[in-house]
Amino acid sequence: MASVRTEITELATGLGMLGYDSPIEAISQFPKQFADVTERVWNQFTQAVDESPHRVDFAGAYRNGQVFLEANDGLRGRPPQLIEWKGSHRSPGHDQLPIDLRVDHVYLISCKYSSKILLNAAPSNLFAASHDVGDWYDHAAPSQHQALYAAVRAEVDTSVDLPPFVGDLAKHHRSELKTALANREWSPKCAAAYRELAAEVGRVTASQWRKSVATKRQREALLWRLLRIGPAPYYVLGSARDRALRLLVTTPWDWRRRFEFRDLEIWGEEAGQPKIGWRATVRDHEAAEETCVDGHVEVRWSHGRFAQAPEAKVYLDTPHSQVPG
Structure with a gap:
């Protein structure tokens, strides 16, 4: 099961892509563009984002989503129609791409916040x-x-x-x-x-x-x-130490x-x-x-x-x- 911090950074990244006027508006109601996010997860998310241990994580992840929305290598100012959240689902096989969000069936996003771990394997x-x-x-x-x-x-x-x-x-x-x-x-x-x-x-x-x-x-x-x-390019949105991390991983x-x-x-x-x-x-x-x-x-x-x-x-x-x- 994903930790609360993981859920916050991944869902906030997605919210930032949707073009809301403010974070308060973003969490005021469940976005219709989100898929595979349960009511339990959403309620836990909206309650946790205002708690002091999570405010910085939420703000940083939300900002990464905003930057991706406007980026020439990203959405180019077009809010997505679909954001699919992987959550705790594990793909079969070994070493799949580390994808947390899939945007409009095209953009693959890995959310990596303050982690140096590349891979867990047998x-x-x-x-x-x-x-x-x-x-x-x-x-x-x-x-x-x-x-x-x-x-x-x-x-x-x-x-x-x-x-x-x-x-x-x-x-x-x-x-x-x-x-x-x-x-x-x-x-x-x-x-x-x-x-x-x-x-x-x-x-x-x-x-x-x-x-x-x-x-x-x-x-x-x-x-x-x-x-x-791997065989498909994907984006890494996250943080490393005290700065934002925004990268395109090639093939x-x-x-x-x-x-x-x-x-x-x-x-x-x-x-x-x-x-x-x-x-x-x-x-x-x-x-x-x-x-x-x-x-x-x-x-x-x-x-x-x-x-x-x-x-x-x-x-x-x-x-x-x-x-x-």
Whole structure:
């Protein structure tokens, strides 16, 4: 389910495109141009936008919609007849374009407010494992994963008996561990075991990932995937730090007309959690210079320690405005 902040930024972006005289008028009644927005979501939205934690988000998103309405590369002053909201709907398959709004069946909009995350993916899919992997930690560092689990199991109190092997954890076991570890720091022994796990996962994952993109063409395709460059152009409307973010993301065809891919480096990093760094080098023919794009992937539990199998979260470290394409 989308968070209240996400709903506010996405719906306010759409409202800004409709040419209202003021934000007050915009939220006074449900716009007939909106599709797939339920009455519950709309009521929650109109109540939340006037709360102090959300006023800045609403104002920034509404302004982005206004700019898109007037932009030559956008609606060119023509308010849309239809704005479809994706909401919490998830498309089938992997790595679809990160679209939140579709305007008049043509304009695809990604609303990205203060986020450096490019992609959430199953590690086995992102790192091109030869088969589906249930738990990436077991795949990349089975001994270190078991050692960490054994140290944790010896220290925590749970209402159910935990199995001796981490690979035998069932859903109810994971729920118990999540609760037991929620407000608890790692002990020195567990912290040391986790550092060993993180280092090994980073090293093994980076090695496997490099092998899966052995050719230059494969590495170029991976860069496009990391940057969410796909078969259709789309717009990114949002914010980065203290400024507005308004970008057009092109297609591989457009990208190659201006840029030349040189290489993509991948390495494991020594960090507080499993982390893989990546850097792409690209030649910008228009500017007659080479530029680099930096990012990293964190392979981590996203809902609490041991709560679920880890996910791969792709981060962009280079400012969005400096990314080729």
